[in-house]
Amino acid sequence: MSLNVIDLIKGQLGPALVSQAAAQFGESESGISKAIGGLLPAVVGGLANNSDNPGVLDAITNASSSGILGNLLGESSNNSIITTLLSSIFGDKLSGLVNTIATFAGISNNSSSSLLNLVTGAAAGSIGKYAADNNLGQSGISSLLNDQKGIISSLLPAGLSLGTLGLGNIFGGASESVSAATSKVTETISDATSKVTDSIPSYSSSDNNNNDGGGGSIWKWLLPLLLLIAATYFIWKQCEKKKADATLSTTDSTTVITDSTATITPSDTTVTTTVTKVDEDIDLNGTALKGYKGGMEDQMITFLKTDGYKNAANDDALKSKWYDFDHVNFKIGSATELEAGSEGQLQNLVAILKAFPEAKIKIGGYTDKTGDEAKNLKLSADRANFIKSWLGKQGVGAQVIAADGYGSQFATVDASASNEARAVDRKMAVRFAK
Numbered sequence: 001m002s003l004n005v006i007d008l009i010k011g012q013l014g015p016a017l018v019s020q021a022a023a024q025f026g027e028s029e030s031g032i033s034k035a036i037g038g039l040l041p042a043v044v045g046g047l048a049n050n051s052d053n054p055g056v057l058d059a060i061t062n063a064s065s066s067g068i069l070g071n072l073l074g075e076s077s078n079n080s081i082i083t084t085l086l087s088s089i090f091g092d093k094l095s096g097l098v099n100t101i102a103t104f105a106g107i108s109n110n111s112s113s114s115l116l117n118l119v120t121g122a123a124a125g126s127i128g129k130y131a132a133d134n135n136l137g138q139s140g141i142s143s144l145l146n147d148q149k150g151i152i153s154s155l156l157p158a159g160l161s162l163g164t165l166g167l168g169n170i171f172g173g174a175s176e177s178v179s180a181a182t183s184k185v186t187e188t189i190s191d192a193t194s195k196v197t198d199s200i201p202s203y204s205s206s207d208n209n210n211n212d213g214g215g216g217s218i219w220k221w222l223l224p225l226l227l228l229i230a231a232t233y234f235i236w237k238q239c240e241k242k243k244a245d246a247t248l249s250t251t252d253s254t255t256v257i258t259d260s261t262a263t264i265t266p267s268d269t270t271v272t273t274t275v276t277k278v279d280e281d282i283d284l285n286g287t288a289l290k291g292y293k294g295g296m297e298d299q300m301i302t303f304l305k306t307d308g309y310k311n312a313a314n315d316d317a318l319k320s321k322w323y324d325f326d327h328v329n330f331k332i333g334s335a336t337e338l339e340a341g342s343e344g345q346l347q348n349l350v351a352i353l354k355a356f357p358e359a360k361i362k363i364g365g366y367t368d369k370t371g372d373e374a375k376n377l378k379l380s381a382d383r384a385n386f387i388k389s390w391l392g393k394q395g396v397g398a399q400v401i402a403a404d405g406y407g408s409q410f411a412t413v414d415a416s417a418s419n420e421a422r423a424v425d426r427k428m429a430v431r432f433a434k
Contacts, residue, residue, distance in 0.1 A: 005044055005123075005148060007340040008130050011327070012069060012122040013040070015420050020073055021118065025111040035105035035112060037157045039119040042097065044148055046089030047123060051145035057138040059084045064128035068121045082120045089120075126341075133290060133344040282348075285355050289348045296323045296430070297348050303432070304356045315434045322364060322429040328387070329428075335382035346390060349430065353396040362433040363387050363403040368422040369415035373407055381405025383428060401433050 013036055022029040050056040059081045066081060090097055094116075102112035131141050281288035282297045291297035300323055303309060312318050328346060329339040353359060365380030381404060388403035411425035 003144065003147070003340065005047075005127055005130075005144065006040060008126040009040065009044075009119075009123050011329075011339070011341065012072065012126055013119070016423075017072065019420065021115065024073060025107070025114060027107045027111050031105045031107045032111075032115065034157070035101050035107055035115050036119060038101050038104055039116055040123070041156050043089070043116070043119050043123050047085070047127070048145045048148035050088055051142045051149075053088055054138075055084060056088050057141055059088075060124050060128045060141055061131065061138060062128070063121075063124040064132040066125070069125035069129065072118050072121050072125075079117075079121060081124055082117050085120055085124055086116070129290075130341065133341070284351060287351065287355075289351060290344065291348060292326055295326050296345070297352065299323055300349075300352055300430075300432075304352070304359060309356070309359055309432055312432070312434060318432045318434060322431045324427050324429045330383055330386075335379060335386055346387065347394075350391065350394045350396055353391075353399045357399070360399050360401050360433045361430050362401060363391075364429045364431070365403075365405040366410060366425060366427050366429065367408050368413060368425040369408045369411045370422065376407035377405050379405070380407050387428065 018029050018032050018036070021027075022032045025032070047056065047060075063081050066079070068079060068081060086094060098109055098112045098116060101107075101116070102109045105112070107115075127141065127144070130136070131144075134140075136144065280291065280293050282291040282293075282295075282301065283289075284297075284301055289297050303321075309318075325345055327344075328342045330342075331337040331339055349361075353361070363384045365382075365384035367376040367380050384403035384405050388397075388400045391397060391400050408425065411422075413422045413425050415422075
């Protein structure tokens with residue numbers, strides 16, 4: 001099954017951003033969440049429908065280095081990339097979309113318009129970053145977007161459809177092809193019925209001298225009926241096929257905002273808060289890694305280059321310094337499935353270890369103070385060991401000497417605090433070891 005790009009975007013639209021947007025726009029958090037839930041699949045659908053548009057592909061490519069993800073609430077309304085995309089995707093349907101979402105979510109038109117800019121920026125930035133991280137050119141981006149066609153209707157929340165959004169006639173796709181097939185079959189039925197009717201001889205009462213004389217009148221209505229049944233079956237099969245194509249993805253866009261508010265036991269490391277950092281090139285002995293200035297990779301490379309590891313006398317000298325992963329997250333409740341985009345930073349860690357083969361590391365998993373502690377310990381340990389195993393498959397297993405789960409042992413935020421506040425304690429980390 002192809003990648004659902006909504007998985008790439010949802011980390012940028014978490015509860016922290018919802019709260020900030022609600023405060024900035026003077027709206028309720030529920031209204032903001034509802035609006036984003038409707039706008040996200042609409043924007044992704046628009047990008048998918050323009051997967052071969054050079055202007056759209058250029059905008060997404062440029063979004064990777066524009067810093068758009070670092071300031072979604074600040075500059076999205078004035079960003080030329082977003083302006084270009086919205087014009088290409090929606091054209092004269094833009095104001096209608098804004099009005100519909102405003103009514104649907106119970107927010108003002110101004111807030112709806114600002115959120116559309118924000119969601120478009122998050123989409124372009126996330127897809128552009130994924131393309132850059134995975135060395136996808138414009139043809140790769142086009143293929144990725146094209147794979148999203150046909151699933152958009154299934155991702156819209158209850159109460160919205162492409163029709164209610166006024167976008168049915170610009171998205172095309174399954175509904176149009178089924179309609180065309182229906183029209184074609186209907187014409188065929190009409191033609192066939194006419195021909196069959198014309199070919200059946202006419203019988204009058206004087207011809208009916210025996211019981212078989214009425215046969216012509218039976219076939220006159222029976223043959224068209226059989227054709228109609230066959231055509232109905234054909235149309236039904238076409239609709240079922242399109243429905244199956246549209247439901248290939250089981251990820252519901254409405255969970256982008258609401259998953260993180262669910263009660264999870266044990267506490268989970270997958271809730272992602274908005275990170276207001278900008279990707280930069282981190283130098284690794286002449287090789288550029290995508291990371292944050294002052295982030296995990298930058299700190300680890302600096303430590304290794306200054307001989308901090310070589311000069312450490314023993315493990316005790318290293319165990320107090322942990323480097324938190326910036327965006328390595330697991331799917332909710334899982335210790336074996338990483339969120340989309342997580343492998344990029346793990347690959348950076350592989351590159352660092354290969355560049356400094358003498359270095360050894362240890363992986364640590366952590367949870368917040370909520371939930372059953374025994375389960376928290378197990379989940380955090382399982383996730384740490386999964387990363388250890390993953391690194392081993394990349395050829396650096398000998399340098400990963402341990403993986404432990406600490407549960408909430410080092411959590412600093414009280415269990416009664418908000419979910420957003422506790423997020424700082426839910427993490428995966430790495431430290432050097434000897």
